[in-house]
Amino acid sequence: MKILIIEDEAELRETIQKSLLKEKYTVETAHDFTSASDKITMYNYDCILLDIMLPNGNGLDLLKHLKQLGKSENVIIISAKNALDDKLKGLALGADDYLTKPFHIAELTARITAVLRRKYFNGKSEVQLGNCTINIQERTLKVNQHDVHLNRKEFDILNYFSLNKNRLITKSALAEYVWGDHIDQADNFDFIYYQIKNLRKKLEDSNAEMAIETVYGIGYKLIEK
Incomplete structure (x- = not known):
């Protein structure tokens, strides 16, 4: 946030x-x-x-x-x-x-x-996407009731996607949202690619019923499977 x-x-x-x-x-x-x-x-x-x-x-x-x-x-x-x-x-x-x-x-x-x-969140602390539960206040992700460890930036990215499910998110919008003022110091968006790559692997390994799709040349989109 x-x-x-x-x-x-x-x-x-x-x-x-x-x-x-x-x-x-x-x-x-x-x-x-x-x-x-x-x-x-x-x-x-x-x-x-x-x-x-x-x-x-x-x-x-x-x-x-x-x-x-x-x-x-x-x-x-x-x-x-x-x-x-x-x-x-x-x-x-x-x-x-x-x-x-x-x-x-x-x-x-x-x-x-x-x-x-x-x-x-209509007054709630959790977002439910398929078999995934994202707790905004506790900053946790559970898949089938099992904890999936995310680092700070991975959670921030997932949270931003959950607020914009099925919407195309450009790399620049994602970077500016998650990194704030510090984004001006970046030469490129490679750091986003690596965070997305790690987050995807964790979702896949835990059999999460959601995935991050790449829209080549533009950005990403979170979908439910």
């Missing part, structure tokens, strides 16, 4: 980022209105943590911009402003939740988990 933190306070931004990285999320950050606007225009996110008061602009305008782009990212406002009017404005513009500073990181993590469940 990919999260964008829009927060100008460096210490808080770094604290949230470190905590979410420990939870195995892919995390990107923006420290002001301009950089945040660029990111939400160019990329897609599963959840956005949004401060209202930002250098060069207002977070509520970013919510308006998301709406204009037709994007449905889960947005949790994190702001020191606790006036009812601000909450109502944010929710009316499409925010999914509102957390007033100061807050415990554990509560923020729980809020993120809750909005992601509502969006992708």
Whole structure:
């Protein structure tokens, strides 16, 4: 899952980022209105943590911009402003939740988990594909009730495919989603090929009733057998 933190306070931004990285999320950050606007225009996110008061602009305008782009990212406002009017404005513009500073990181993590469940899994933690059970919260894969060990990137890739079953996923979209900001440092997409190759072998060896098909020259597609 990919999260964008829009927060100008460096210490808080770094604290949230470190905590979410420990939870195995892919995390990107923006420290002001301009950089945040660029990111939400160019990329897609599963959840956005949004401060209202930002250098060069207002977070509520970013919510308006998301709406204009037709994007449905889960947005949790994190702001020191606790006036009812601000909450109502944010929710009316499409925010999914509102957390007033100061807050415990554990509560923020729980809020993120809750909005992601509502969006992708109808409030559940598991996805069932054939004889495969993917537990999003525990980050586990079971085939016929037997555990299949996946490394972090393999699980991230499988999770992304499960959210886009039967849809063509381009190599660039997959790389940007799983590797986030670090993708700019890559010279090619060979690293995706090797992760996909390893993931395929694990699915085949466990007799999983799903497979990753290659659409040559374009990308991949997850199908149920």
